[in-house]
Amino acid sequence: MTNLSSVEPIGSLGKQPSPGAPEDWKRFFSFSTDHKVIGIQYIVTSFFFFLIGGIFAMIVRGELITPEADLVDRTVYNAMFTLHGTVMLFLWTFPVLAGLANYLVPLMIGARDMAFPRLNALAFWMVPVFGIVLMGSFLAPGGPAQAGWWSYPPVSLQNPTGALISGQFLWLLAVALSGVSSILGAVNIVTTIIRMRSPGMTFFRMPVFVWAVLSAQIIQLFGLPALTAGAIMLLFDLTLGTSFFDPAKGGDPILFQHFFWFYSHPAVYVIILPIFGIFSEIFPVYARKPLFGYKVVAISSLIIVGLSAIVWVHHMFASGTPGWMRMLFMFSTMLISVPTGIKVFAWVATIWGGKLRLTSAMLFGLGGLVMFVFAGITGIMLAAVPVDIHVNNTYFVVGHFHYVIYGATVMGIYAAFYHWFPKMTGRMYNEGLGKLHFALTFIGANLNFFPMHPLGLQGMPRRVASYDPEFAFWNVVASIGAFLLGMSTLPFILNMVGSWVQGEKAPANPWRAIGIEWLVSSPPSHENFEQLPVVIAEPYGYGKSEPLVSNPDALEVIHEPN
Ligand code: HEM
Ligand SMILES: [Cu+2]
Numbered sequence: 001m002t003n004l005s006s007v008e009p010i011g012s013l014g015k016q017p018s019p020g021a022p023e024d025w026k027r028f029f030s031f032s033t034d035h036k037v038i039g040i041q042y043i044v045t046s047f048f049f050f051l052i053g054g055i056f057a058m059i060v061r062g063e064l065i066t067p068e069a070d071l072v073d074r075t076v077y078n079a080m081f082t083l084h085g086t087v088m089l090f091l092w093t094f095p096v097l098a099g100l101a102n103y104l105v106p107l108m109i110g111a112r113d114m115a116f117p118r119l120n121a122l123a124f125w126m127v128p129v130f131g132i133v134l135m136g137s138f139l140a141p142g143g144p145a146q147a148g149w150w151s152y153p154p155v156s157l158q159n160p161t162g163a164l165i166s167g168q169f170l171w172l173l174a175v176a177l178s179g180v181s182s183i184l185g186a187v188n189i190v191t192t193i194i195r196m197r198s199p200g201m202t203f204f205r206m207p208v209f210v211w212a213v214l215s216a217q218i219i220q221l222f223g224l225p226a227l228t229a230g231a232i233m234l235l236f237d238l239t240l241g242t243s244f245f246d247p248a249k250g251g252d253p254i255l256f257q258h259f260f261w262f263y264s265h266p267a268v269y270v271i272i273l274p275i276f277g278i279f280s281e282i283f284p285v286y287a288r289k290p291l292f293g294y295k296v297v298a299i300s301s302l303i304i305v306g307l308s309a310i311v312w313v314h315h316m317f318a319s320g321t322p323g324w325m326r327m328l329f330m331f332s333t334m335l336i337s338v339p340t341g342i343k344v345f346a347w348v349a350t351i352w353g354g355k356l357r358l359t360s361a362m363l364f365g366l367g368g369l370v371m372f373v374f375a376g377i378t379g380i381m382l383a384a385v386p387v388d389i390h391v392n393n394t395y396f397v398v399g400h401f402h403y404v405i406y407g408a409t410v411m412g413i414y415a416a417f418y419h420w421f422p423k424m425t426g427r428m429y430n431e432g433l434g435k436l437h438f439a440l441t442f443i444g445a446n447l448n449f450f451p452m453h454p455l456g457l458q459g460m461p462r463r464v465a466s467y468d469p470e471f472a473f474w475n476v477v478a479s480i481g482a483f484l485l486g487m488s489t490l491p492f493i494l495n496m497v498g499s500w501v502q503g504e505k506a507p508a509n510p511w512r513a514i515g516i517e518w519l520v521s522s523p524p525s526h527e528n529f530e531q532l533p534v535v536i537a538e539p540y541g542y543g544k545s546e547p548l549v550s551n552p553d554a555l556e557v558i559h560e561p562n
Contacts, residue, residue, distance in 0.1 A: 031125065033117035034526060035102050038124050040424060042099025043417075045127055049091035052135075054486060056084035061448075061482035064475050069465035077465040078146035079167070085149030086134065086171065089267075090178045093409060095127050097274045098185050100416055101213045103424060105189060107517035107524060108207050110198025110533040110549075115191040119184055126181035130174040137170040145171035148463060150260055153245040153253045157237055164239060172235040179228035186220035189213060198516075200535035200549075207515060207539045208297055212277030215301035216270045219308060223263035223270075230259030254319055261312035269308045272404065273301055275372075275412035276343055279365055282415055283347050285513045286362035287354025290540040293346045300339035307336045317385050318392040326385045333383040337376065344373060359511075360434025364415035367442045371407025375400060378453065393463075396456025402449040406485075411441065414492070421496070422510045426523045427503030433495040440488035447481025514541055514548055525557035 027037055028044070059080050063071040072080065102120065106113055114120045137144040144167040147156035151171065159166050193214045197206070234256060236242040243249030245256040276297075284291045291297060313321060313329040321329075347369060356362065378400040381387050391397060414437070421429050451474035460471045467475070509518040516533050517524070531554040537546050549555070 031121050033113070033121050035106050035114045035117070035120060036424070036524065036528075038120050039099045039101075039103025041124055042095050042102060042127070045124075045131075046092045046095035046099060049087050049131060050096070051489065053084050053087035053092055054489065056080045056087065057482060058486050060084060061479040063465055064467070065479040067467050067469045067472055067475075072465070074465050075143065075146060078463070079144040081463055082145050082148050082171075083134070083137075086145075086175070088405070089149060090175065091127070091131050091134070093271050093405070094178070094182060095124075096413055097216075097271065098123075098182070098189075100278075100413070100420075101189055101217075101274065102185075104420065104517065105192060105210055105213055106196070107520075107528055108210050108515060109193060109196065109201050110516050110529065110535065111192060111196035112527050112529060112532075114188050115196055116188045120188050123181045123184040123188065126177055126184075130177035130181070133170055133177065134174040137167040137174075140165055140167045140170055143167055147171075150264065151175075151231075151234065152260075153234060153237065153251075153256050154247060156234060157246055159238065166238075168238060169235065172231050172238065176228055176231045176235070179224050179231065182220050183224050183228075186217040186224070189217045190221065198529075198532040198535060201533075202535075204295060204298070205535050205538055206298070207277075208280035208291065208294065208301075209274070209277035211298040212273040212280070212301050215305045216273040218305055219266045219270050219273075222309065223266045226259050227263035227267075230256055230263075233259070254316070257316050257319055258312070261315045265312040265315060266305075266308040268401075268404065269304055271409055272372075273304065275368070275409050276301065278412045278416045278419075279347055279369060280343075281515070282361055282365040282419055283350045284540045284542055285419070285511050286357045286359060286365070287351045288357075288542050289350055289354045290542050290544075291346065292349035293342070294538065294540060297343055297346045300342050303339045304336060307332065307339070311336065314383055314388070317388045330383055330385050334380065337380055340376065344369070344376070359418065360429070360431060360438055361415045361419035363435065363438040364411045364418065364441075367438065368408045368411035368415060371403050371411065371445065375403035375407060378403065391456050393461055394456035395452040395460045395462055398462050399449050399452030399456060402445075402452070406445050406449065411445070414438075414441070417496070419511070420517075421499070422506030423517055423522045423524070425500045425503070426506050426521075427499050428506050428510065429499040429503060430495050433491045437488055437491045437495065440484055440491070444481050444484030444488055448478050448485055449481070451475070451478040451481075515539065516549065519549065519552055520555050527557055529555050530557045531555060 027034075028041055030037075032038060032041075059072060060077070063069065063077055063080075069077065102114065105111075134144075141163040142159075142161040145151065145156070147168065151168070156168055159168065193206075193210060233242070233244045237244055237246050237251065243251040245251045245253050247253055280291055280297055311329055311333045313325060314333045317326055317329075351366075378396070382391070382397065382400060418429060418434055421427070455471055455474045455478075458471065460467055506522040508521050510522075511518075516535070519533065520528065531551055533549040533555055534551050535548065536550050537548050539548075541548065
């Protein structure tokens with residue numbers, strides 16, 4: 001661990017080249033322990049898997065553009081939606097958020113690196129490993145897993161080929177490895193935030209993004225062991241002949257659902273809390289107003305963590321759950337809308353009456369917020385037991401969670417990419433391409449995911465390759481939206497790659513943002529700070545003229561020419 005309280009200069013360390021420079025690309029393929037390199041490694045790797053998960057989604061939507069099952073074999077269809085969901089969650093969302101946290105948290109709290117740099121690198125390098133394990137399942141006898149991303153037994157215990165190394169086996173191995181990697185990451189991030197803050201960086205001076213990441217990673221710590229244990233027990237049932245979950249041998253399949261959702265409900269907050277953090281960083285900058293109700297917003301994240309641990313049975317209303325239990329979990333689920341609603345009000349109050357600058361980052365932030373509010377409304381509907389019993393396992397659920405996971409999450413992640421791109425790469429991106437990207441994404445996402453709600457209400461089940469022709473209209477609309485979303489990635493990739501290579505050079509603080517990461521050069525030097533910042537103010541001091549740190553001129557590492 002680096003010295004926790006020292007504000008001494010770091011002396012001879014300050015001679016390394018600054019990461020992020022294009023000529024420096026080789027370090028991204030090395031076992032680097034620099035949190036900024038690891039952050040970018042996470043982001044680029046996960047974006048690659050986002051594209052793969054997107055190809056699976058295109059195949060699913062290609063199949064669903066007609067009522068008949070005519071594009072792919074039904075077993076291939078099952079594998080496609082299973083791998084789509086699995087890749088999107090375990091190889092895109094979690095790792096990309098780990099990447100943003102890795103890159104931003106040490107800079108935002110004034111630390112020179114994470115608490116455990118080598119553990120950090122190890123956690124990252126597990127990602128491509130389990131990615132390859134999962135993709136390798138295409139070569140397994142019988143093809144990849146087909147039991148959906150939640151892998152419920154007894155479906156997941158069927159093994160028609162009888163092979164030991166089946167698609168389901170590799171799926172479980174990949175998920176268990178992903179769990180271990182995320183636990184290592186969580187230990188590191190939580191330790192870093194608690195122990196590595198620079199002098200004066202009290203908890204109530206931390207940016208809300210840091211609060212949100214801390215809260216999300218606490219969930220990883222208490223939740224992931226349940227999922228990982230469930231996955232390993234299922235693996236034993238599948239390969240060693242144990243019978244934890246196999247009803248034919250006296251096991252209890254519902255027990256698996258408890259293991260699974262005890263983690264996987266809180267997991268949605270592992271995903272959405274950092275997005276709330278991103279919203280809370282972006283709105284003040286581009287509205288030039290302090291974040292409304294900073295302390296309440298910060299604390300709401302922790303309240304959400306507490307509540308997230310006691311609602312998981314809302315995914316099991318239709319699993320034979322007794323009535324009293326349904327009522328209990330319906331009530332606890334609805335409680336979560338209180339701290340969440342507080343945050344939404346805080347963001348609206350922040351934007352309200354502000355001088356809005358509609359950059360690509362701000363557009364994605366606003367679009368994400370709008371789609372999140374819509375998802376919140378359908379979420380409350382689903383929390384009501386009678387509604388959920390009716391639409392359980394229909395497209396209504398698929399529509400709801402894609403508004404969260406695409407509308408709010410992917411759009412929020414794009415907002416973060418644009419906002420911090422100059423910081424990470426030292427280059428400016430192209431606003432025109434960014435806005436085109438936003439338009440395609442926002443229109444595509446709504447065309448794609450809105451139709452799923454009427455479809456679900458009319459009774460179209462999820463995970464089917466063919467359907468009644470009465471559902472055709474909305475499915476065609478959804479597929480057109482999906483193809484638009486597929487296209488939307490092109491201007492984005494062009495923009496990011498093109499700007500990284502030959503964009504205009506970025507100053508330290510292109511957005512006139514307030515935050516420690518904006519006080520050092522873009523990209524920051526290898527050690528981040530010559531002297532650790534001494535923080536003297538709360539964040540988000542927009543419109544006030546008080547400085548954030550007492551030693552702004554001593555932060556930058558001055559490189560001697562080699
Ligand atoms: C272009 C973007 C996307 C499209 C067109 C799309 C489409 C779909 C469709 C049609 C299904 C239902 C499949 C079925 O039930 O037969 C589905 C399921 C799912 N999607 Fe997406 N999706 C997209 C992006 C995402 C993203 C970004 C995530 C997560 C971050 C995600 C996570 C999931 C999950 C977890 C499932 C459930 C899989 C299962 O039933 O086991 N999707 N998606
Ligand atoms: Cu849930």
